[in-house]
Amino acid sequence: MSAVTQDAPTSPQLHAVLTHRRLPRWAPFGIAVGAVALGAAIGLGAGLTSHVQWGLIALVLFVIGTYAITARVEGRRQARDRVATSLVWACFVVAVIPLYSLVETTIADGLKVLNTDFLTHSMGGIIPTEAGGGVYHAIIGTLEQVGLASVIAVPIGMLTAIYLVEYGRGKLAQVVTFFVDVMTGIPSIVSGLFILSFWIIILGFGYSGFAGSLALAILMVPVVVRSTEEMLKLVPNELRESALALGVPKWRTILRVVLPTSIGGILTGVMLAVARIAGETAPVLLLVFGNQLINNNPFSGAQSSLPFYVFEQYSLGNQYAYDRAWAAALVLIAFVMILNLVARGIARWKAPKTTGR
């Protein structure tokens, strides 16, 4: 007890063992700035024109510099620690730069023609090589095709996942899991070709938004199954057992206890699946055919969609069409992002609450 209450003087040897010289807290930042400056200087001096090369030199200098300086001041162990940290930071920067560049380009180029007119008008009566026109018909197409695909794929996917997690035993479950895995790997053009040969060539239906939805649903089902399955597996078995022990039938346990507990994660998974298919171009190209005019009926006649519109405008190859393509790309990114934010909002709102607040 006395050793704790008194201010016992520590022996100098112990002090030397327990403390060591530390770099100041701004050191990593300083090394980074130094590395970038040195990288730029070397780049200029060697006459390298690509800024990517400058950046790579700076990154290598940053990692080596971190190790050398830390090893001198703090010792080998701390140096290895800091090198690991600096590598993680370097990877982060390498990953973020393309993302930033992509978003910046899309916004800068997209905003040139993005206005209410652009969002509320179709390409009807617009000469492709001149300014004007809009994406209204493509937005309608994307909303309807993605909506229909979700209406088909989400129930099938969720029910499959519930079967696999709650009921599936033995052969059938193994077979289902295997085919879901196989479906995950189907390229979108193949699913488009399948619907083309089955729905349009064999059954004789015409091009329509719905045909596109069928192909998109094929792509969506495995994603929904996988994510729902993972979320259901996270629900503790004790919750199922305590509901069963109250004399609640199994189907009701799943409906009222298991699903509500995991609904936040399931919704997030569904939204990610929606985001994935919203950007698909190939099936739309084959099955929906594309359209310059507004077609509100997804079950008959050609439609457009946002990714298809981008592809179409880009192939026209003139400056006005490029501007329209960038603006449509921006609309598509915004659409997916809004969906994600909504999903996150729902997930947070529905998540199991632990605090008494």
Place this chain on the structure above:
Amino acid sequence: MAKRIDVSGLTAYYGNHKAIDDISMTVEPRSVTAFIGPSGCGKSTFLRTLNRMHEVTPGGRVEGKVMLDDENLYGAGVDPVAVRRTVGMVFQRPNPFPTMSIYDNVAAGLRLNGTKKKRDLDAVVEKSLRGANLWNEVKDRLNKPGAGLSGGQQQRLCIARAIAVEPQVLLMDEPCSALDPISTLAIEDLIGELKEQFTIVIVTHNMQQAARVSDRTAFFNLAHVGESGRLIEIDDTERIFSNPSVQATEDYISGRFG
């Protein structure tokens, strides 16, 4: 309303592994029966066969008879869901439903079984929470999440949830092993009160607890790891802890085993 349980020749399997072998015993109504024994000796498995929760585990199956008064729980045409409404269960770790409020947790058993009337539910929720000695602590925050309570309160919430469906028998699988001594005391007091109405079976690793709360004690053991668990003896708690008839029981209770 409490009922007698008569088990005869009960054997339970997990797949091909025989977990417990040929157990017969009688559990008296309105009493507390404690199961003690080393880990893996099949106490929990046996407890779970008493409300047909054993078969929820993949590969779980049972041979033998469990008579609840005159009804064989494993007879032809018996609905496991109905059995579980009659024989309730409280688990080792407190596990209130995380998406539900305190009120909804207690009402869950009734609501999930179809009772919808608000007035009936209100009455049952208050009665059950009072029965679990939790009413005074939570009456002002019934619509707050059940997971926000302390561990001991959560476990009493689970007991309230179990007694809300008015079972005849209450099975408790180490209900205090995740709780501190004060919460444990609260639960033990509660068990003493609950035995006025229910037949209670409790699995515990704490021998003092068995001695404190139970009227009768059953000792389970297994010959070697990987073999099936057996019932060594069941007798009045006082006798088991003072003068057991089997040497193995005395060794286990006094800490000399192996």
